[in-house]
Amino acid sequence: MLPSILDGIFNGLSIGSILLMAALGLAIVFGLMGVINMAHGELMMLGAYTTYVVQNLFKPLGIFSQTYIFFALIMAFIVAALAGLILERGVIRYLYGRPLETLLATWGVSLMLQQFVRSVNWVLIAGLAIFCLLYFGGMWFVKKRPDFDVIRQKAIALLLPLSAAVAVAVGVFLSQTFKSAVTQPWFGAQNVDVTAPKWLQGGLPIGNYQLPYTRMFIMVLTALCVAGIYFFLNKTAWGLRIRSVTQNRNMSACLGIPTNKVDALTFALGSGLAGIAGCAVSLLGSVGPNTGQNYIVNTFMVVVVGGVGKLVGTIAGAMVIGLIDYILGAGILALLFAQIPPVAEFFTFFATTSMAKVMVFLLIVIFLQYKPAGLFPQKGRTVDA
């Protein structure tokens, strides 16, 4: 009885920690730009796959390979942050002030990213690299000409099909020359497994229960991330700029704050946090192209429940939702109320992952009836443009 409750609380808290890392980025970006990034879960997924790749690269290194996790964390942050940066500069910045279009566009990006990890192989990478090199390199070259504004349309009309054709041709050539060595997908549609380093396997015994080290590691990691973000937002010049733009974008711009740089930086930071969350996810189980989707709904719920603009709200929201979700889904309440059959039956009914989600949704809907602005609403003047 006691072990299962401890287990529930501990697992719930560690799921909550992952939600918190993911939701932090989402909440900061939403507060700053009013943008909901539907591809946030896929950025987590990218972080998880980065962990997998780093682990495999470290495998031949013998004893040193057990430290892969630290490099994986850094790489997951960098990869996800870069992906987020490209997403912001390439798509989202053209859609500011149009939340619905942003939602749809980022949803499309999330589908593309899922398909990307399923089918990525050397041919695809080579093709993409060649296309980017030719097209953006060409545009960079054209941009330096004084009559750029005049010939811009023509340059695009010429460069786009040309670069695409070369990229496709190289791709076809590569796949016919090297066959399956280059056409074999890296990951495929199946899940891949990350094994936690040896020193994270096992657990801390408490009575006849073991607190798994991986989950403790995730909690410590989350605490570090939260502390880091708190420090960054409150003690650095860029943090001050972010807070200022979040509260009054127009006036901040009139003060000389480069708002587009602030947007790009914040988006990259939020995405990087998602990458770290993805790295943590990979320690808990196998990861697949759909990994992001499993977490994204709950992450959105954390932002909704926690309210925007307050770190404590996000923290509390993440922990509460992580706990409720896990405790319901694992059927722990049903165990607790075993003596009272109708109650036990009620909780048994909700003791599956999907039914637990339904219950969490219901609770949130009820909660929002009473506190529409979340757990810790902003006091005083609200932000207006």
Added chain:
Amino acid sequence: MTQTYSTVASGSGVAASPMLQVTGLNVYYGESHILRNVDLTVPRGEMVCLIGRNGVGKTTMLKTLMGLLKPRSGNIIFDGQPILGKTPDRRAKLGIGYVPQGREVIPRLTVKENLLLGYEARATRPQNTTEIPEEIYELFPVLKTMLTRMGGDLSGGQQQQLAIARAIMGQPQLLVLDEPTEGIQPSIILDIEAAVKRIVATTGISVLLVEQHLHFVRQADRYYAMQKGGIVASGSTRELSNEVIQKFLAV
């Protein structure tokens, strides 16, 4: 129109060009035509006042100057260079300090943080951006006692002083003030007037002021009077007749 140019040193601009020159400006909100062919010049080192009743388009003019609104036609030359293609933050860095109507102090930042944001507009950021220069406290002593208070918790008059101080922190060449005395108690109005006067005297910057208080208007060198989005009168404030005052100031 005769103009006298003072000899304030300028960074990039042509020495003989006025600080600010607006020509043929037309601005729309959707389909409604707000500013109609506005021409306005702020000579170097002078204080120019834009007057007119509520809703004639004064704030619209200043927002267009800052880049918050895009004009359909016209031109804005600041310090010898056209700025219409530039974003608000670029314009601030060129040396336009903006104190908007309603003050727009960042509410959930402390007074000190609000002030530090003023450094953002400096072309070259100073080494130490965590300290406020003493001159700011000399201009607005009240700010020194409330550095840790939230900007949104200050009274209207204190917020106004904070907003002006914040703009001055950026060492602008042109200070743009939109109704700095609106809704502020008379004793603080005098403080604010005195501070602005002192800023002009010590730094020699140019000022574009939108104002309803006659006393403050009289401090300016020149005035422009606006009606229904167009400039209908202009001249030296010394020649400001009672008739013009009756017509354009809400006294």
